Amino acid sequence: MYSLIGGRSPILEITLAQADSLEKALNQKPALTSHQSLNKEAESIHNLQEPPQRRLFEVFVGMRYWNPFIEDAVRKIYGEGIRAVLAVTLYPHYSLATTGSAVKKFNEIIRQYPMEASCISSWYNHPYYIDALVERIRQGVLSFQGEEAEVLFSAHSLPVSIVESGDPYVDHIMETIGEVVKETDLRWHLSYQSKSGPVKWLEPSTEDALRELAKRGVRNVLVVPISFVSDHIETLYEIDILYKQFAAGLGMRLVRIESLNTHPLLIKALEDMVMKKVKELGWTE
Numbered sequence: 656m657y658s659l660i661g662g663r664s665p666i667l668e669i670t671l672a673q674a675d676s677l678e679k680a681l682n683q684k685p686a687l688t689s690h691q692s693l694n695k696e697a698e699s700i701h702n703l704q705e706p707p708q709r710r711l712f713e714v715f716v717g718m719r720y721w722n723p724f725i726e727d728a729v730r731k732i733y734g735e736g737i738r739a740v741l742a743v744t745l746y747p748h749y750s751l752a753t754t755g756s757a758v759k760k761f762n763e764i765i766r767q768y769p770m771e772a773s774c775i776s777s778w779y780n781h782p783y784y785i786d787a788l789v790e791r792i793r794q795g796v797l798s799f800q801g802e803e804a805e806v807l808f809s810a811h812s813l814p815v816s817i818v819e820s821g822d823p824y825v826d827h828i829m830e831t832i833g834e835v836v837k838e839t840d841l842r843w844h845l846s847y848q849s850k851s852g853p854v855k856w857l858e859p860s861t862e863d864a865l866r867e868l869a870k871r872g873v874r875n876v877l878v879v880p881i882s883f884v885s886d887h888i889e890t891l892y893e894i895d896i897l898y899k900q901f902a903a904g905l906g907m908r909l910v911r912i913e914s915l916n917t918h919p920l921l922i923k924a925l926e927d928m929v930m931k932k933v934k935e936l937g938w939t940e
Contacts, residue, residue, distance in 0.1 A: 656892045666887040669916050670716050676917050678714035680926040719757045729764045739771040739938055748827035749777035775928050779827040783924035787915050789838040795877045795912040804875035805842040810882040812847035815855045849889050869905035878911045886914045
């Protein structure tokens with residue numbers, strides 16, 4: 656699978672680019688001074704016409720299951736003299752299996768260091784995030800050149816037992832879709848992809864949804880990977896290759912919207928959440 660998408664996943668490079676874009680956006684904010692020690696002060700440098708510009712925010716990447724791990728990121732943050740950390744999930748929709756696991760690991764690690772810490776654990780209905788999705792969908796519709804198309808929101812699947820235990824993931828997905836469809840007049844459907852193992856998973860699967868759409872005579876499908884904010888194997892292989900070929904065998908044309916990646920509105924959403932949370936915590940004045 657990876658050999659078909661360039662030999663590896665681009666998720667690390669994309670995530671680092673997202674972090675870089677967010678850091679630049681945050682440090683462009685005027686008239687914001689530190690109340691806590693968000694960042695170490697630069698030493699005074701004499702005999703320079705212009706003093707060095709201080710970055711109030713630094714953005715790091717920590718991953719749950721691959722390098723750079725969350726523990727490595729926290730260690731690096733502490734080593735740079737930073738004493739307040741705001742963790743921001745890149746899963747818009749909360750689930751115990753995804754965000755919950757990452758936040759649990761973050762909390763375990765952060766307790767080992769004398770730092771203030773807080774988390775932003777979901778943002779499924781943030782206006783800028785919704786606007787970014789709507790823009791991508793409108794761009795995707797244009798690829799059908801005026802032909803009628805229906806939207807298939809494809810979310811990462813979860814075992815049904817997790818949802819039945821009270822996990823809010825499906826509710827968050829539905830709220831995102833609800834906000835998006837307010838801005839569009841397209842027919843839409845929801846399916847789930849990337850399941851594994853023998854337990855019962857959320858339905859319908861994306862394959863089953865495509866079969867049903869084909870039976871109804873739908874010939875053009877715009878797939879919106881609703882729970883992903885960057886390209887990786889689930890978009891580049893599973894949707895772009897596997898599902899596209901599957902749809903073609905059913906007589907349908909499948910197009911996927913461009914992933915958000917470093918879309919300016921996604922970065923704006925992250926920036927807005929960080930600024931509001933930092934002020935709420937009293938880390939700025």
